[in-house]
Each structure stands twice: as structure tokens, then as C-alpha cells.
Amino acid sequence: MTGRVTGMVIGLATLVTSGGAAQEYLVRLDTRVQAASYRGVKLDSIPVGTVVTTPGGSQETPDGYAVTCIPGRTHCSFYRAGAVRRGGPIATSVDLTAWGFGLKGLSFHLNGRVGADLGSSDVWPGTDPALQLNEGYGEYATERITGRLGRQIEHGRLGYYGFDGGRIAGRFPGLGLSVIGYLGLGLARGTALPVTSDVLNPLDDFQPRERQLLAGGALEWQTRRAEARVDYLREVDRDTRNFVSERAAFSATLRPVDGWSLTGGAEYDLSYDWWGSSDLTLRHTRRWGGAAVGVRRYRPYFDLWTIWGVFSPVPYSAVNGSAWLSPVAGLTLRAHGERYSYDDTRANSPLVSEEKDGWRWNAGIGVSPAAAWFLDAGYHAEFGTGAASQGGEGSVSWRPVSSLTLSLEGGHLVRPLEFRTENPAVTWYGGSADFRATERLRLSLAVTRYDEDNRRPDASRIDWSQTRVRAGLTWLFGSSADRLPLPPAIRRERGR
Amino acid sequence: MTDLRRALPLLLALLGGTAGVAALRQDPFDHEEHAKLFPGCENCHAGITDPARSVWPTAESCASCHDGTVEKKVTWTAPAGPAPSNLRFTHAKHAEEVLAKAPADSALQCEACHLEKDGKWMAVSRARSAQCLDCHKLPAEHLAGADTSCATCHLSLAEATTLPRERVAKFGTPANHDAADFMTSRGHGELAKPPAGTDWAVAPSCTTCHARDFCSQCHVNAPEVKLIQAMAPDPRSLAITAELKEPASHEDGRFLARHGGQARRDAASCATCHTQQSCVACHRTQPAIAMALPEPGPGRGTGAVIERQQPASHTVGFADWHGQEANAAPKTCAACHARAECLDCHRPNPGASGSYHAAGFLTRHPSAAFSRESDCADCHNQSTFCATCHEKAGLANAGRALAGGYHDSRGSFLLSHGTAARQNLESCVTCHTERDCLACHSAQTRRFNPHGPGFNPERLRARNPQTCAACHGNAIPDD
Numbered sequence: 001m002t003g004r005v006t007g008m009v010i011g012l013a014t015l016v017t018s019g020g021a022a023q024e025y026l027v028r029l030d031t032r033v034q035a036a037s038y039r040g041v042k043l044d045s046i047p048v049g050t051v052v053t054t055p056g057g058s059q060e061t062p063d064g065y066a067v068t069c070i071p072g073r074t075h076c077s078f079y080r081a082g083a084v085r086r087g088g089p090i091a092t093s094v095d096l097t098a099w100g101f102g103l104k105g106l107s108f109h110l111n112g113r114v115g116a117d118l119g120s121s122d123v124w125p126g127t128d129p130a131l132q133l134n135e136g137y138g139e140y141a142t143e144r145i146t147g148r149l150g151r152q153i154e155h156g157r158l159g160y161y162g163f164d165g166g167r168i169a170g171r172f173p174g175l176g177l178s179v180i181g182y183l184g185l186g187l188a189r190g191t192a193l194p195v196t197s198d199v200l201n202p203l204d205d206f207q208p209r210e211r212q213l214l215a216g217g218a219l220e221w222q223t224r225r226a227e228a229r230v231d232y233l234r235e236v237d238r239d240t241r242n243f244v245s246e247r248a249a250f251s252a253t254l255r256p257v258d259g260w261s262l263t264g265g266a267e268y269d270l271s272y273d274w275w276g277s278s279d280l281t282l283r284h285t286r287r288w289g290g291a292a293v294g295v296r297r298y299r300p301y302f303d304l305w306t307i308w309g310v311f312s313p314v315p316y317s318a319v320n321g322s323a324w325l326s327p328v329a330g331l332t333l334r335a336h337g338e339r340y341s342y343d344d345t346r347a348n349s350p351l352v353s354e355e356k357d358g359w360r361w362n363a364g365i366g367v368s369p370a371a372a373w374f375l376d377a378g379y380h381a382e383f384g385t386g387a388a389s390q391g392g393e394g395s396v397s398w399r400p401v402s403s404l405t406l407s408l409e410g411g412h413l414v415r416p417l418e419f420r421t422e423n424p425a426v427t428w429y430g431g432s433a434d435f436r437a438t439e440r441l442r443l444s445l446a447v448t449r450y451d452e453d454n455r456r457p458d459a460s461r462i463d464w465s466q467t468r469v470r471a472g473l474t475w476l477f478g479s480s481a482d483r484l485p486l487p488p489a490i491r492r493e494r495g496r
Numbered sequence: 497m498t499d500l501r502r503a504l505p506l507l508l509a510l511l512g513g514t515a516g517v518a519a520l521r522q523d524p525f526d527h528e529e530h531a532k533l534f535p536g537c538e539n540c541h542a543g544i545t546d547p548a549r550s551v552w553p554t555a556e557s558c559a560s561c562h563d564g565t566v567e568k569k570v571t572w573t574a575p576a577g578p579a580p581s582n583l584r585f586t587h588a589k590h591a592e593e594v595l596a597k598a599p600a601d602s603a604l605q606c607e608a609c610h611l612e613k614d615g616k617w618m619a620v621s622r623a624r625s626a627q628c629l630d631c632h633k634l635p636a637e638h639l640a641g642a643d644t645s646c647a648t649c650h651l652s653l654a655e656a657t658t659l660p661r662e663r664v665a666k667f668g669t670p671a672n673h674d675a676a677d678f679m680t681s682r683g684h685g686e687l688a689k690p691p692a693g694t695d696w697a698v699a700p701s702c703t704t705c706h707a708r709d710f711c712s713q714c715h716v717n718a719p720e721v722k723l724i725q726a727m728a729p730d731p732r733s734l735a736i737t738a739e740l741k742e743p744a745s746h747e748d749g750r751f752l753a754r755h756g757g758q759a760r761r762d763a764a765s766c767a768t769c770h771t772q773q774s775c776v777a778c779h780r781t782q783p784a785i786a787m788a789l790p791e792p793g794p795g796r797g798t799g800a801v802i803e804r805q806q807p808a809s810h811t812v813g814f815a816d817w818h819g820q821e822a823n824a825a826p827k828t829c830a831a832c833h834a835r836a837e838c839l840d841c842h843r844p845n846p847g848a849s850g851s852y853h854a855a856g857f858l859t860r861h862p863s864a865a866f867s868r869e870s871d872c873a874d875c876h877n878q879s880t881f882c883a884t885c886h887e888k889a890g891l892a893n894a895g896r897a898l899a900g901g902y903h904d905s906r907g908s909f910l911l912s913h914g915t916a917a918r919q920n921l922e923s924c925v926t927c928h929t930e931r932d933c934l935a936c937h938s939a940q941t942r943r944f945n946p947h948g949p950g951f952n953p954e955r956l957r958a959r960n961p962q963t964c965a966a967c968h969g970n971a972i973p974d975d
Contacts, residue, residue, distance in 0.1 A: 040889025068901035077901040191877035227825040242960035251824035273952040312948030324812035347914030386866035419903035
């Protein structure tokens with residue numbers, strides 16, 4: 001696999017650098033490095049006979065760790081603080097687009113990444129394997145048809161899917177229609193690795209022996225006032241000929257009147273025969289603010305090569321609302337709230353009441369008293385089954401010149417952990433700088449200090465406090481390299 | 497000859513409006529001061545009517561008085577050569593025509609143009625255009641005449657080759673240029689059309705002051721506009737600068753949302769000010785209607801320079817709900833955004849931070865993951881991202897599901913774990929393996945039935961019997 005990636009990188013690099021073969025190209029290099037540490041837990045046990053019962057009736061180890069004893073077992077278990085682990089992930093990603101090969105509409109795209117953990121304990125996720133090819137494909141586009149071949153990512157209502165294969169899209173402008181079809185060998189969700197990769201199985205779970213065959217299509221329709229899209233996707237295990245997934249989705253947005261929109265969609269899992277996530281939101285937007293109300297339903301999705309789906313994860317249904325207001329220039333107020341409720345799990349025990357409901361809200365304010373200053377503050381609260389958190393955060397940004405942004409930020413958070421007797425409060429604060437040395441070179445540096453106050457009553461309080469440092473460099477070169485993704489959102493005319 | 501002499505003052509006055517205008521302006525000679533000395537204009541400016549003589553007095557004639565004794569000495573040098581002008585006639589020619597038409601008109605004297613009516617003798621100035629218009633029966637103010645009236649006296653700018661650029665820059669601005677719709681096609685576009693029944697290619701009211709280069713300052717489509725091409729090129733016309741002004745239609749708050757439809761209905765109107773570059777500044781997809789606009793090039797104006805404008809929908813909170821819009825209306829997003837921009841956030845980069853999640857998100861990610869608002873798995877693979885990290889932290893519990901002790905907030909967690917699992921299964925699997933669960937929930941172990949609401953065994957067996965076999969082996973039940 002690594003050899004294939006290397007070959008593609010070398011091949012494309014050769015195309016670009018060989019005597020004028022590629023007339024134009026754009027390369028973006030991003031390097032990010034971070035210094036971080038964290039401290040986990042370590043499972044331990046002691047014989048039942050050595051357990052100490054406290055005056056309050058709880059059971060502990062002699063050195064004060066709360067233990068869990070299961071009747072019939074000879075040992076009670078508990079968690080000690082684990083060792084401090086330090087990670088130093090560094091990753092450089094290369095994004096290359098090359099065109100001008102003598103055939104109008106022909107271009108090549110490559111996005112790859114080299115990563116490593118400079119820390120002592122190789123703890124950081126995502127740095128293995130060191131070399132990863134996110135995308136690498138050739139594209140030929142005409143006014144009506146676009147064809148693409150290679151490693152690519154398809155995005156739709158069903159999520160982001162990577163695959164090695166071909167994709168073709170046809171457009172019928174007169175009808176507002178587009179038809180998309182793709183076929184290839186799929187990658188695992190949320191990563192550029194095949195499902196057969198060793199690093200995808202850290203917990204020694206079930207894993208396919210062959211990559212799945214992925215096929216899908218979409219139909220898009222667009223008019224001035226409405227857009228709609230239908231997606232279909234199936235994945236088949238090439239080894240067993242069984243389905244890995246089969247899903248369909250519909251999504252649409254209507255804009256019947258200027259400033260108003262109605263957006264919604266739904267997914268259906270044909271394998272499990274149930275509806276997946278769906279949503280419907282009515283939104284009103286004005287220059288001075290807006291509001292949105294919506295309903296939605298969320299249900300997780302699992303591939304069929306795992307067995308998680310047979311545990312019948314239940315969806316929750318939610319109603320939500322948002323509002324934002326900018327009464328005067330330089331002032332923005334925002335608020336969002338959602339209340340949700342899970343479907344009946346049919347797994348409740350007569351001894352334990354089932355929690356089904358949760359809610360969350362947040363509010364904030366942004367103030368720009370002067371062109372170079374921006375202050376933002378917000379508060380959020382989440383309550384629900386499993387975990388919750390409440391806290392606030394704020395930041396002050398100063399941009400003395402257009403190429404430099406300096407920020408100070410901080411926050412405080414209380415976060416009961418998932419089904420665990422811990423109520424840690426975390427206070428964090430730090431600063432960051434973002435400097436655009438030239439139109440093509442951007443540097444960033446951030447330092448954040450986290451101070452944790454673990455309020456657990458027994459000895460297994462874990463001090464997670466640490467300082468994290470992040471640094472980054474973005475370098476653009478090639479033709480049109482000065483065009484950053486999002487120029488300032490202003491319109492001007494010549495001479496102004 | 498008598499008639500000619502009678503007309504001489506007028507001709508002399510006309511000269512003041514042409515060859516002599518600049519000299520009169522610069523000449524320190526005070527005509528009023530000398531009013532009693534000169535009974536007529538011809539004494540000094542005989543050349544106006546007689547090409548054989550000088551238009552200007554000689555230095556010697558001045559020195560006859562200004563000899564340093566009678567009057568102080570003066571320095572006087574007559575201008576050399578013909579003065580620059582954009583007048584269609586010479587004074588001599590004008591005199592001939594006047595005398596041919598009105599040989600006995602005593603009013604046609606120098607003062608008719610160069611002296612205010614009933615003004616003091618010798619209080620001369622540049623030609624008073626109102627009096628020219630009055631004689632020629634053009635009932636309008638100067639610079640406000642009808643389309644053809646300018647051509648009565650003036651050459652087009654391209655024809656007035658002797659007129660320097662500096663003089664062009666000082667041309668007055670007609671009042672109609674201030675009209676609200678003047679910058680539209682209904683304004684100057686209509687005015688530029690040649691008057692009906694004339695041979696003009698372009699209204700002289702435009703060409704008197706302007707040439708093709710002037711129009712090309714703004715008109716991106718200048719090479720395609722016949723009226724502009726009918727004008728002669730002349731770089732001196734750039735002495736008058738023009739600036740694109742945003743049409744009133746663009747001030748409408750809904751313009752951004754509607755401009756696509758308007759462009760389809762009237763692309764030619766857009767092409768006046770916009771090149772393809774205007775469109776592709778935002779529309780990365782290069783729509784056909786944009787590609788039909790002119791490309792930048794010689795002979796065309798630069799046109800309006802467009803920078804991307806954030807749509808009204810991209811307000812506070814948009815980052816949180818943009819996924820909905822992106823799923824439902826991908827083409828709308830693709831008009832401005834390249835896929836790579838999405839993947840900057842939707843493909844996490846080790847070491848990167850703060851791109852998608854707010855600063856400090858790390859500290860609250862457990863609570864955000866429970867009852868998650870968005871699908872974490874779109875970006876994060878649960879195995880490589882979540883489970884790997886949790887395993888290194890000692891949180892992963894592969895093979896030790898019943899060791900107990902971690903979820904210690906409830907003494908009865910084992911009894912309620914089914915509810916927790918069905919509600920937050922995605923969070924469970926970041927630490928627990930399938931084998932943890934199968935220790936009890938399998939037909940081959942303790943036979944606790946894991947299937948819950950919505951489970952369709954027939955459908956699942958048809959799609960992937962291997963999933964069933966993980967627990968049931970070869971004895972997969974019929975329902």
C-alpha cells in the first residue's frame with residue numbers, strides 16, 4: 001500500500017516538474033506540530049480480603065482507591081492513575097492540483113499526508129501509517145460531463161466516502177439536472193485507510209479480509225427556488241458477497257421567498273430496514289439577524305461487518321431553535337437550544353429508572369468595538385444521559401495589521417464524566433498568533449494551559465493538567481497561489 | 497470692403513474664441529484700460545480678416561506709447577502659430593459665411609460675441625457662448641444643447657487634433673450627466689445614438705468631448721458595441737476619467753440572491769461592466785452564462801472588480817448547521833467553495849487544532865460525543881481516532897468487560913448498561929469491543945438477547961448472514 005502511494009506521489013511530482021509538461025499548478029503545504037500530554041487510567045485489582053470498608057460504607061483499597069467487587073469473584077477491581085504520556089504529533093499534508101497538459105479540462109489532484117509522533121510513547125491517533133494518500137485522481141471535465149479516476153472522496157447526505165475507482169457526473173443545465181455515478185473499492189469511514197488496515201483494529205475486533213466494493217449514485221435537481229438530491233450507496237464484501245451497507249437518502253431545500261428557507265432530508269438504511277437520521281429546519285435570515293426552528297432525529301449508523309447494529313441503537317428526536325441578532329454594527333448576539341428525547345430502548349431494568357431526555361443550549365456575544373478588535377464570549381450547558389458539561393469561554397483578538405492576528409482565549413468547564421464518579425472542572429487559557437508573512441506563507445503558534453480540578457472523593461483523582469503547544473505553517477506556491485480559499489467578504493469596484 | 501470692415505469686429509471677437517482665447521486668458525493686456533485709445537479691434541488684430549497680416553499687434557506698436565518715457569516699457573511677444581482649437585470654423589471663414597447670408601447686419605461685430613450685451617466698450621472676454629447660441633437660434637444653455645447643436649461650432653474630439661490633452665481635461669460637464677439614470681443604457685446609451693434623420697454615426701453631443709478610448713474605460717464590451725466602435729480612437733479622451741458606478745439595481749439587498757436570474761434575462765447588460773473574472777471570483781463552477789461574458793483584453797475596460805461576498809445565510813451559527821444546507825443544496829455551496837475547503841475541516845489532520853472544533857473542545861468532547869449533535873464518524877474513524885487514543889489512555893476495555901469499576905457513578909450500572917448502550921452505542925464502541933458484549937449477548941455464551949426495537953432479522957439475514965453467524969453460528973434462527 002505504502003509503495004503504491006509513494007509511486008503516485010512520485011508520478012505526479014514527475015508530471016509537474018518534467019520540462020513544462022504541466023503548464024500550471026498549485027501546491028499547498030501544511031505542516032502542523034503539537035506538543036501534548038495526557039494521563040489515562042490503569043486497571044488494577046486487589047483480593048477481596050484486603051478491601052477496607054469506610055465509615056460511610058463504601059469499599060476502598062488500603063491506599064484509598066474506591067473498588068468494585070462483584071459477588072463471587074476473588075478480586076475487586078479499581079482504576080489507578082496511569083502514567084503521563086507525552087505526544088508530539090507532526091503532520092505535513094501536500095495538496096497538489098496540476099493542469100494545462102494540452103487537453104482543456106484535464107487536471108490531476110493529489111492530497112497526501114506524512115505524519116509521525118515525535119513523543120516518547122507514540123500515543124497520538126492518526127499518525128500511523130506514516131504516509132497516507134487522502135486523494136489522488138485525474139479529472140477530465142467538459143461543460144456537460146466530468147470524469148474522475150483514482151482515489152477520491154464522495155460527499156452527500158450519506159456522509160463522506162473514500163474509494164479507489166471511477167466517478168462520472170453528467171449535467172443537463174436546461175433541466176437543472178445532474179446525474180452522478182461512482183464505483184470502486186471503498187475505504188473505511190472517516191479515514192483514508194482500507195478496512196483491512198491493521199491500524200483500524202486496535203481493539204482486536206472483527207475485521208473484513210477484503211476491501212468492499214462500493215457503488216453509488218446521486219441525482220440532483222436545481223432551480224432558482226429549490227434544490228433536491230437523492231443518494232443511493234451500497235457496499236459489498238468481495239470476500240463473502242455480503243452487504244456491508246445499503247442506504248438511500250433524500251435531501252432538499254426550498255427558498256420560496258427571499259430570506260426564508262426550508263431545508264430537510266432523511267436517510268433510510270435498507271440493510272437494517274429502519275430510518276436513519278433526518279431533519280427539517282425552517283430558517284429566516286436577514287442582514288440584521290435571523291432565526292431558525294427545526295426538528296430532527298439522530299440515529300447512528302454501523303457497517304454490517306461489525307455487529308453493533310444488531311444491538312438496536314435507538315434514535316433520539318429533537319426540537320431546536322436558534323436566533324442571532326446584529327442590532328448595530330460590530331455587535332452580534334446568538335443563542336441556540338435543543339431538547340431531545342430518546343426512543344424507548346426496551347432495555348430498562350425494574351431497578352433502574354431510564355433517563356430518556358436531554359437538552360442543551362448555548363448563548364454568546366461577539367463585539368467588535370474597533371476594526372482591529374474582536375471580543376467573543378459564550379456560555380453553554382448540556383444535560384443528558386451519559387455525560388454533561390457546563391461552562392463558558394471567551395476570547396479577545398487583535399489584528400494590528402491585516403497580516404497578523406493575536407488572540408487571548410480562555411474558559412472554564414465543569415464536565416461530569418460518562419457514568420463515572422468524577423466531576424472535574426477544567427480551566428484553560430492561552431494565546432495564539434497567526435501571521436501571514438506573505439500571501440503565500442502563513443505561520444501560526446498557540447499555547448494553551450489546562451488546569452484540572454478533579455473533584456473525585458477517593459484516591460484515583462487524576463491530575464490531567466498540562467500545557468499544549470501548537471505550531472503550524474502553510475505554504476502556497478504555483479500559479480494562482482495567491483488565491484486563498486475565502487477572500488474578504490466585501491465587494492468593491494475599481495478605484496474604490 | 498465696407499461690409500467686411502463692418503463685420504471685422506465680429507470676426508475679431510470670434511478669433512478671441514478660437515486662436516485668441518488662450519492668449520486673451522494669459523495676456524495681461526487690459527483692454528478696458530486702453531478703451532479710449534482704440535476705436536476698433538482691427539487696428540491691432542487685422543489678421544483676423546486679412547490672412548496676409550498678423551493677428552496680433554507688433555511689439556513696436558505697443559512701444560509707441562510704452563517707450564519708457566510716456567509710459568513704462570512693456571514686453572510683448574506675439575504667440576507663434578495657430579492656436580489650438582476645436583472650433584469647426586475660422587474667423588475668416590465664419591466672416592465670409594456671415595457676410596454672404598447677412599451682408600448688411602450691423603450687429604455682427606466683435607462685441608456680438610466677445611462683449612456682454614450693452615457692456616462697456618472694450619470690456620472683452622472669451623466668446624460668450626450664449627450669444628453664439630442666440631444667433632444660431634439654438635434655444636439652450638451651452639453644454640445643454642440638442643444632440644447636433646455642438647457640431648454647429650465644434651469639431652469632434654478626434655477631429656480637433658490640435659487640442660492638447662490639458663484642454664480636454666478642462667472640458668465642462670453637461671448638466672444631463674448628473675441625471676439619476678445617466679449611467680444606464682437608458683441614459684448615456686440612448687443619448688449616444690445618432691439623431692434620427694442625420695448622417696452622424698454617434699451623437700455629436702458625445703463625440704465633441706469623447707472618443708472610443710474614453711468609453712473603453714468602463715465598457716468591458718466596448719469591442720462589441722457598435723456605437724463605441726463608430727467613434728474614433730483617441731487617447732486624449734482619457735484625460736476625462738470615468739469610474740464605474742454601481743447601478744441602483746445592485747443596491748437591493750436581494751440582489752445577490754437574484755443576480756443569477758437577472759443575468760439570464762439580460763446578459764448583455766451585465767457584459768457592460770463585467771468580464772468573466774467578475775463571475776469566477778465567486779462561481780468556481782464557471783457557469784455557462786459567466787463564460788459567455790467577455791474575457792479581459794485590450795480595448796476593453798477592466799470592469800467591476802468583484803471580491804467574494806458572504807451570503808446572508810452565512811451568519812452566526814452557520815458553521816453549526818451548514819451541513820444541512822450542504823447536503824441538501826450541494827450545488828449552491830459548490831458555486832463558491834471547492835471540495836478541498838470542506839475537507840480542510842472534514843478530514844482531521846494530526847497535530848492540527850482549532851480548525852473545526854472551537855478552542856478547548858478537547859476538554860468537553862466526552863459530553864459532546866454523548867447524544868452527539870453531529871455525526872463524529874463523518875470525520876473521525878472510531879477505530880483509528882477514538883479507540884486508539886482511548887486504548888493508550890487505558891480506557892479501552894477489550895476482553896475485560898465484566899471487570900467493573902470504571903462506570904462507578906451508579907452501583908447498578910450493569911443493570912442499566914443496556915439502556916446506555918442503545919442510547920449511546922457510538923460512545924460505547926470507542927472503548928469496548930464486540931467481544932466484550934458477546935461475552936453475554938450471544939447464542940453461544942449467556943444468550944442475553946441483544947436485539948431491540950426495530951430489529952428486522954429477515955432483512956439483515958438476507959443482506960449479511962455473516963453478521964448473524966457471529967453469534968448464532970450456523971444455527972441462524974428463522975426469525
